[in-house]
Amino acid sequence: MASRITMRQIEALRAAVLTGGASSAARLLNVSQPSVSRLLAELEREVGFPLFDRSNRRLRPTPECEVLYAEAEGLFAGLNGIAARANEIRQAGLGQLRLACMPSLSSGVLPKVVAAFCRARPQVQVTLSSYGSATVVDWVSRGVVDLGIALKPLESPGVEGELLISTELVCAMPEDHPLAAKAVIAPSDLSDVDFIGLTDDRLAWGAISNVLHEAGITPRRRISTQRAYTAYALVAEGMGVTVVEPFTAHAFRDRGVVTRPFAPRIPLSFYLFFPIGKPPSGVAREFCQAVRDFLVKIAPVR
DSSP, X not given: OGGGOOHHHHHHHHHHHHHSSHHHHHXXXXXXXXXXXXXXXXXXXXXXXXXXXXXXXXXXXXXXXXXXXXXXXXXXXXXXXXXXXXXXXXXXXXXXXXXXXXXXXXXXXXHHXXXXXXXXXXTEEEEEEEOOHHHHHHHHHTTSOSEEEEEOOXXXXXXXXXXXXXXXXXXXXXXXXXXXGOSXXXXXXXXXXXXXXXXXXXXXXXXXXXXXXXXXXXXXXXXXXXOHHHHHHHHHTTSOBEEEOSGGGGGGGGGTEEEEEBSSOOEEEEEEEEXXXXXXXXXXXXXXXXXXXXXXXXXXXX
16 A cells, blocks of 8 residues: 555655645645645555644644654655765766777876866776777777777777867977978978888878878888887987877977978877767766867867
8 A cells, every 4th residue: 555655745744744734835845735735635545544633724743644754854865865976976076987098199198188187076086098099999898998099990899989089190390300490291301301100000100101102202210119109209309200190299399399280181080989888977978078178279270
């Protein structure tokens, strides 16, 4: 019998006990007085005993009602606790974020984003791993991480991709290099300069090689490295110029590194990857937006 008791009936009971009258309870619940009276009458029929003494204008709870009211308060305390916890999660971003990102962003870009994100949300725990694009996508598909950031590889059945930002490769050089005087760098400009090459084809070195080959240019590649961040560091040490992703440049502005557009343009797109069938958490979505905002802010203007 009592299993048909509704939450609305319990709300009416609580309001009536707190205010002492059906009219006051109605105002508290923002409903009509007949609605409250009907809910209380239905509840009394369900429980099988009177809940209020109606001998005067006020509703005086019976002893049985006092016991039921105590249970109702416990229920509302639990609901209030849930609401408060939800508010904490919304305001403080409680939770954890497991992130895997390709090195070109994890070294020069993400530390700043992660630091600002964690300062704004002290309860969030972030795990940041750095791997090549294929490994990043594999980890996302197997649920090892909640979010991946990488170049878009071959399609994976276990992930769904979302464009983070599209950009293009730039030429990075020391600020006192002769090429720094040029507005745009062409393949022919690289024929007689020390060049820092990238050995990771997945970071678009294959596209760079094709452009140089088509122009008949063989750079004087004295140093090769796998990571964009290392290439920038070598440029800062005066070891040559490189063609590389543009975002890490901001980490080397105060070390005498400048960038120039490279033509013909070599497009580069970074993607967010999520496990299929597992919607990203609010924390993950907020982090994605923070990364996107930061990349847009530091993106070179062409």
